[in-house]
Amino acid sequence: MDFDYWLKQTPEKPLYPDIEWQKPEQKALAGNLLIVGGNAHGFAAVAQAYQDAVQAGIGECRVVLPDALKKNIDATIDCVFVPTNQSGGITKDSINQLKAAAAWADGLLLIGDAGRNSETAIVYEQLLNAFPDKPTFITRDSFDLLKGLWPSLIARKNTSLIITLAQLQKLFQAVYYPKTILFSMQLANLAETLHKFTITYDCAMVVFHQNQLVVAQAVRVTSTPWDQPMLIWRGSVAAKAATYCIHHPSNIVAAISASLVSK
Numbered sequence: 001m002d003f004d005y006w007l008k009q010t011p012e013k014p015l016y017p018d019i020e021w022q023k024p025e026q027k028a029l030a031g032n033l034l035i036v037g038g039n040a041h042g043f044a045a046v047a048q049a050y051q052d053a054v055q056a057g058i059g060e061c062r063v064v065l066p067d068a069l070k071k072n073i074d075a076t077i078d079c080v081f082v083p084t085n086q087s088g089g090i091t092k093d094s095i096n097q098l099k100a101a102a103a104w105a106d107g108l109l110l111i112g113d114a115g116r117n118s119e120t121a122i123v124y125e126q127l128l129n130a131f132p133d134k135p136t137f138i139t140r141d142s143f144d145l146l147k148g149l150w151p152s153l154i155a156r157k158n159t160s161l162i163i164t165l166a167q168l169q170k171l172f173q174a175v176y177y178p179k180t181i182l183f184s185m186q187l188a189n190l191a192e193t194l195h196k197f198t199i200t201y202d203c204a205m206v207v208f209h210q211n212q213l214v215v216a217q218a219v220r221v222t223s224t225p226w227d228q229p230m231l232i233w234r235g236s237v238a239a240k241a242a243t244y245c246i247h248h249p250s251n252i253v254a255a256i257s258a259s260l261v262s263k
Helices: 016-020 044-056 067-072 090-104 118-131 140-145 147-153 165-174 185-198 229-233 236-247 253-258
Strands: 004-010 032-037 059-067 079-082 107-112 137-138 159-163 205-209 212-217 218-225
Touching: 004 185, 016 253, 032 044, 032 090, 032 236, 044 059, 044 107, 059 090, 067 079, 079 090, 079 140, 079 229, 090 107, 090 118, 090 236, 107 140, 107 236, 118 140, 118 147, 137 236, 147 165, 147 218, 159 165, 159 236, 165 205, 185 212, 185 218, 205 236, 205 253, 212 253, 218 253, 229 236
Parallel strands: 004 218, 032 059, 032 107, 059 079, 107 137, 137 159, 159 205
Antiparallel strands: 205 212, 212 218
């Protein structure tokens, strides 16, 4: 089944080859990305995302981490360390530092490894509310941490959700969207569902299903063969997507799709 809004690409036949050639050559013009995540017990995704964003061509990349991790972080990574609460997460006392860092950035990436800390969830909410128009990318357990915000997240402009099919299933249930997400559903059904969903809501969606990454926003859906799911779970896909979207903010679907077939 084919739909006129659904475009398919492969690494050999990218849909948007011009995106790759139009990447800014000067760092000063390549944008700033702020990566937020980590807790006292884990920060692997933060470090991985930083490396992936730099390799993808971001101008400047900075990460925000709990200060309990200070001794564990490579000095070459540009870090902002904020207060840590007793659970190892980011405390509410960090909000001013976070806002200052976010004001510097052209885009925000909530990468995960944040733990299940309610105080950190409140801080994330305050950060998003302070910058309602800032391009924002949410993935991994950061999405789960913000469960209370799901109805507003899907209606938030300039927001991309890079999530699993299981997370999409929970999201639809939480917002009472009249479509059931099944692990057995055909790719065409998922493409149609995400097409209709992103016509209703402003967010962009990136979802992995049947060895394909499906990207959807408004009237456009793309799919790309994907045989490296670990790159999704590690945050690499989100970091590259954020970088490409900062380079091409006016065409999110094209930018994310191009990032999936970049070398």
